[in-house]
Amino acid sequence: MRTSGLLLMLTIALMLGACSPNNVKEAKEWEKYFTKYKLEGCFMLFDNGQGTFRVYNIDRAKERFTPASTFKIFNSLVGLQTGVISDTNMVIKWDSVTRSHEAWNHDLTMGQAFRASSVPYYQEVARRIGRDTMQRWLDSIQYGNRKIGRIDSFWLDNSLQISPDEELGFVKRLYFGQLPFQKRAQELVCGVMLQEETPQYKLAYKTGWGTVGKKQIGWVAGWIEENLHPSFFVLNFETEDPKLDLRAVRNEILRGILAEEGFFKGKK
Secondary structure, eight states: OOHHHHHHHHHHHHHHOOOOTTSEEEOGGGHHHHHTTTOEEEEEEEETTTTEEEEEOHHHHTSOBOOGGGHHHHHHHHHHHHTSSOSTTOEEOOOSOOOSOGGGSSOEEHHHHHHHTOHHHHHHHHHHHOHHHHHHHHHHHTOTTOOOSSTTTTTTTTSSOBOHHHHHHHHHHHHTTOSSSOHHHHHHHHHHHEEEEOSSOEEEEEEEEEEETTEEEEEEEEEEEETTEEEEEEEEEEEOOTTOOHHHHHHHHHHHHHHHTTTTSSOO
């Protein structure tokens, strides 16, 4: 590999790790959101304008976990970059296998599949990308531990792992178009991540829900923008409670912390 290529990979690796000891402040007051449901977790919030982090549980923020469906961000980027996905309207036909998520049991566009977090759609995308191409992009981005097991399940079966800190660095670079993918690919993925848009704010993210043994791993990674000022966040937690409504809890913690920090009012 040429020296310039090595320097590019090193730069990306350094940028994907978001925390540095000089700009991190512990947010102990966020602990209540996790103790309410007896969760082991962390939350990271990076104010891009101020260049400061607030983090609850920084030790966990540097541990790696299965990315689960947050990997759909990366999978979409590689699919668009390679032409495996032509655009957000590209349809993959339903394979006629009935699954527990009704939204998956249809022909879906890429945009629909991303928002419904369709595992079958993105498994097919990964198969079409292929192991070698996927590995090259994992290596070039330095995405987590970069490990592939089965090509259609490695982001679900705990082969691939990434830390909340690395996730935050990844979505930050995506927002600013700083990843080594085509500008169009990054813009399209940012577009499908947009969940809410009001006169006061834009909220964009991807959720994830993984299973490792008895543990369920919850994720949310993205950004909130007010007055053209983005702040980036990552929520990660685990539970062994099979009755916990993980989707509702994930949303409650995200919105609770952001509201506590003054977001959703258009004053940031």
